[in-house]
Amino acid sequence: MTACAIETAAEDDDREGHREGYRDGAGPGGADWPTGFTITANGAYAARLAGAGDALYVERWTLDGPEPYAVPLPLDQPEEPGTRLLPLADGRVLVARRVDGRRNTFSLLYPTGPATGELQLGAVEAPGSEHLVLLPPSPDGICAYAMCVGPETTTLWLVAGGAFGPEQVAEVRGRCTGGVWLDRTGRMLALDRRLGDGPVKAVAVDLERGGEVTPLLQITEESNDRLLLADPDSGLLLIRSDAPSPGHDRLGWGVLGSLLPVRFPECLRLDDAAVTPFAVQPGQVLMPESCSVALRIDAAGGSWVGVWQPSARRLGHLAAPAGWLAGAGLWTAGGVLRLPYVTAGAPCGLADMEAPPEPEPEPPVTVPAVVEKPRVCRPVPLQQAPLTDRRPAG
Secondary structure: OEEEEEOOOOOHHHHOOOOHHHHHHOOOOOOOOOOOOOOOOOOEEEEEEEEOOOEEEEEEEOOOOOOOOOEEEEEOOOOOOOOEEOOOOOOOEEEEEEEEOOOEEEEEEEEEOOOOEHHHHHHEEOOOOHHHHEOOOOOOOOEEEEEEEEEEEEEEEEEEOOOOOOOEEEEEEOOOEEEOOOOOOEEEEEEEOOOOOOOOOEEEEEHHHOEEEEEEEOOOOOOOOOEEOOOOOOOEEEEEEEOOOOOHHHHHHHHEEOOOOOEEEEEOOOOOOOEEEEEEEEOOOOOOHHEEEEEEEEOOOEEEEEEOOOOOOHHHHHOOOOOOOOOOOOOOOEEEEEEEOOOOOOOOOEEEEEEOOOOOOOOOOOOOOOOOOOOOOOOOOOOOOOOOOOOOOO
8 A cells, every 4th residue: 555645624623623642643634644745556656746935846756667767747837835736547647726715727747758748627616625635546546536625515526537527426414534545446435524513433435326425433432533544455444543542542453344343552652753654565465464554753853664563562663764755655565665755866766665573572581490409308216206196006
């Protein structure tokens, strides 16, 4: 599974009410990706805004070759800082631009020799479109979806991959945030939904059935239960919830479709540090306990990478490469973590890192047994033998 640097819908209640939860889970509103670096579901391409100041442009990365390389996709006009990007599996990059604060336009950029080609797709203007966000890249690599969060409902839009430009594909009651794909086809989407003043609960939305909604997470009736990441191969779910400690979010894990309870490992709870999962190892079919999980750890002293498996009882720590695009990365099926970075000497770098080995279990402490010397019976002279408690023979 790859990490997606996708911003989520702004929901003031969630953001203000869960600041304390950052140390144990992800950012507000589900998966909160701050880097602006987005990787396709198959790990072949990525996109980000490059440049500086008022000279921003789209940059596409190719990740599946022998060496990563970047292709700039500039247009006549520089991009705004709030421009949102999403790469597709065919190498094109979806660009979403907000116009006049509410209207959102969409286009596809692609290289055409020395120039950049642009295909206009259309626009979305709907209730909540001022808070429109792009959902993580679809597993099929062809379609792209966006979400508009209105006062009472949330609408989902197919903005690329359709036949007639952007079209609404679902309307979900309540205010939704997050966005995690649950399958490899791009049909089942998990959202974190709040109904009225109630708690946040993750739900599954079936995009092939008009947005049919089914409950996904409900640890307790009053807990806020959000889904951060999911791996369709193993069924592993990474969850953020305040069920074990009301008012304080914890990071936990479960298995999709399992009746076992969600577990909240103590090793994922760090004092004075925010722990955010951003990538899960794919290919571990039906073996969720064996999946490696990469986590971004943010503390006052900086950011680094944590590596953890559900079967382990400890959290490994790795130093991030210089210039790491924090919060972005992907696992290979073989267990290699690939982290993108940008420095003056390496404008397009990809560092391969392996999880630290599990420490050998400490041998049990044994105390040598005290062996007493056998007692030797010393013959006693008859005149010294005790005569008490004697019974006459017969």
